[in-house]
Amino acid sequence: MSSPVVRIIGLTRSFEQGGVRIDVLRGVDLTIRPGEIVALLGPSGSGKSTMLQAIGLLEGGFGGKIEIAGTDAARLGKDQRAAMRRDHLGFVYQFHHLLPDFTAIENVILPQLVADVPREAAEARARELLDALGLGARLDHRPSQLSGGEQQRVAVARALANKPQMVLADEPTGNLDEATANKVFEQFLQLVRGEGSAALVATHNERLAASMDRVVRLHEGVLQ
Numbered sequence: 164m165s166s167p168v169v170r171i172i173g174l175t176r177s178f179e180q181g182g183v184r185i186d187v188l189r190g191v192d193l194t195i196r197p198g199e200i201v202a203l204l205g206p207s208g209s210g211k212s213t214m215l216q217a218i219g220l221l222e223g224g225f226g227g228k229i230e231i232a233g234t235d236a237a238r239l240g241k242d243q244r245a246a247m248r249r250d251h252l253g254f255v256y257q258f259h260h261l262l263p264d265f266t267a268i269e270n271v272i273l274p275q276l277v278a279d280v281p282r283e284a285a286e287a288r289a290r291e292l293l294d295a296l297g298l299g300a301r302l303d304h305r306p307s308q309l310s311g312g313e314q315q316r317v318a319v320a321r322a323l324a325n326k327p328q329m330v331l332a333d334e335p336t337g338n339l340d341e342a343t344a345n346k347v348f349e350q351f352l353q354l355v356r357g358e359g360s361a362a363l364v365a366t367h368n369e370r371l372a373a374s375m376d377r378v379v380r381l382h383e384g385v386l387q
């Protein structure tokens with residue numbers, strides 16, 4: 164059996180708020196296999212974003228163990244964590260965070276150049292992903308010239324540009340109207356499946372969650 168893309172054991176995280184300690188994550192265990200698409204459900208404030216930040220190696224302050232692609236994150240220095248994010252993980256957020264002065268295709272090319280992909284190959288890959296998302300006629304548009312759904316699709320293409328083993332998505336269609344959200348989400352899932360990436364997708368939407376391979380729920384700091 165192939166090794167998991169992510170394995171977390173006993174993940175904990177607490178915050179101080181106004182002198183009061185809140186234990187948000189109280190011992191979360193989760194294993195995600197290659198290509199597995201997992202929905203992360205939980206009420207507002209239950210710690211979904213906090214969990215994605217931990218797995219994305221974006222912040223410290225966590226207890227427990229996180230392994231990404233078989234490597235214990237605790238052993239990685241700052242630069243190695245950045246390399247792990249770049250080479251193995253893709254990120255999609257509720258808001259697109261595209262670079263406003265770059266076109267759609269440039270936004271998808273850039274992370275590849277940072278990963279030392281040659282320019283021509285990076286451009287071909289960006290074109291392929293944007294085409295697959297129905298944005299073939301929008302390659303040279305800047306984010307401000309795109310609709311919300313189109314911006315979010317560019318963000319999806321950017322997340323997949325470096326062929327990540329896993330995509331971490333935090334309410335990736337949360338700022339879109341329902342019809343657009345459904346369409347973009349369907350395209351997102353189809354592309355992630357086609358690419359063979361695993362994904363962990365935080366959402367409030369039970370219906371979208373049901374279309375994924377597995378659903379886990381955060382409740383009172385643990386997964387159910």
Ligand SMILES: Nc1ncnc2c1ncn2[C@@H]1O[C@H](COP(=O)(O)OP(=O)(O)OP(=O)(O)O)[C@@H](O)[C@H]1O
Pocket residue numbers: 178179180185187205206207208209210211212213214
């Ligand atoms: N940097 C921080 N400092 C203090 N408290 C924090 C911090 N980050 C998160 N929290 C608290 O941790 C809890 C979980 O927040 P988190 O954003 O992970 O929840 P969530 O499940 O993603 O919520 P939502 O569905 O509303 O996005 C909340 O009570 C939040 O206020």
